[in-house]
Amino acid sequence: MSQKTKVVVTRQLNGAAQTLLESHHELEIVQWNSEKPAPRPWLLQNAPGASGLLVMLSDTIDAALLETCTPTLKTIASFSVGTDHITLPLLKTHNIRLGYTPTALTSAVADTAIMLTLMAQRRAGEAVASVKAGEWPAMPWAPQLLTGPQIAGCTVGFVGFGRIGQAVLKRFVGFGVRRAVYLTSRPGEVAKVDYFDVLGGKAGIEAVPARGWEDLGRESDVVVLGCALTESTRHFVGREFLALMKRTAVLVNVARGPVVDTEALVEALREGRIFGAGLDVVEGEPNVPADHPLLKEPRCVLLPHIGSATIETREQMAEESVRNLLAGLSGEAMVNEVEL
Numbered sequence: 001m002s003q004k005t006k007v008v009v010t011r012q013l014n015g016a017a018q019t020l021l022e023s024h025h026e027l028e029i030v031q032w033n034s035e036k037p038a039p040r041p042w043l044l045q046n047a048p049g050a051s052g053l054l055v056m057l058s059d060t061i062d063a064a065l066l067e068t069c070t071p072t073l074k075t076i077a078s079f080s081v082g083t084d085h086i087t088l089p090l091l092k093t094h095n096i097r098l099g100y101t102p103t104a105l106t107s108a109v110a111d112t113a114i115m116l117t118l119m120a121q122r123r124a125g126e127a128v129a130s131v132k133a134g135e136w137p138a139m140p141w142a143p144q145l146l147t148g149p150q151i152a153g154c155t156v157g158f159v160g161f162g163r164i165g166q167a168v169l170k171r172f173v174g175f176g177v178r179r180a181v182y183l184t185s186r187p188g189e190v191a192k193v194d195y196f197d198v199l200g201g202k203a204g205i206e207a208v209p210a211r212g213w214e215d216l217g218r219e220s221d222v223v224v225l226g227c228a229l230t231e232s233t234r235h236f237v238g239r240e241f242l243a244l245m246k247r248t249a250v251l252v253n254v255a256r257g258p259v260v261d262t263e264a265l266v267e268a269l270r271e272g273r274i275f276g277a278g279l280d281v282v283e284g285e286p287n288v289p290a291d292h293p294l295l296k297e298p299r300c301v302l303l304p305h306i307g308s309a310t311i312e313t314r315e316q317m318a319e320e321s322v323r324n325l326l327a328g329l330s331g332e333a334m335v336n337e338v339e340l
């Protein structure tokens, strides 16, 4: 029998992270060596006997999977900030540590939120599509051509105001937003953030907790979803919320698809009840066929979940995931560990 410690890695990793992993000769590395997701049967077949798993957000770590590898499994390293693909209470029950990569991707995702806000407000999706369709000659420069609301002077509503929400606000200050309101499940932590005080006090903008979701919906010109997907945030943006939003407001989702009720959003866009949407994620992804109803909405920009996809960020996520895996096996401190 092998004396080595078995780890299962569900994706190809970049050079530095792979080298670090392979430098640990005490490990037996079973790896899905592809850029594409590991098929579920492959994971179920290879997980037995593993002490560690390095997984992606596309891998579902549930009771059926854990049954195959407890009691050997000591640790999981997730190449993500979100952990909704993992049944967390089971990890606690089985004493399995969980590492993740929240700090590595904050800037990249915050940048994506800004990009989506501007694209939704300034109708970038419609504009690019019309040029590509050869329509520019028929729509020469005109005072009202493709106009949209401007970001300066806006009130931004944050649903979820952790690292990413705060980094988005930091960027928005440079664009001249006037006010920020937020909903957070961790008010104590938010109150302690230093630069939050700086933005709220000295930068001449106000940043305050929303009185409730209704007020956030009513007051915001831009709604940024940056929360975790939980039972209380699932379909947070549904018909009721959308009905409160301003006709000139845009919705930005850099969180998880199911935070938004897609049908309700399609209806609101179709009826012009909100101005537009900038989405990095959507319910049911990646199964988004070309005839998906959201793609028929000209005021909707949809990206294929690339919020953290800068070269530097993905390299850092890979390396931190390997470090978390190794720390979980050796009992040392992880770069970032989920408190279970």
Ligand SMILES: O=CC(=O)O
Pocket (backbone or CB within 6 Å): 057, 079, 080, 081, 082, 083, 105, 255, 307, 308
């Ligand atoms: O969505 C991306 C992540 O959770 O890292």
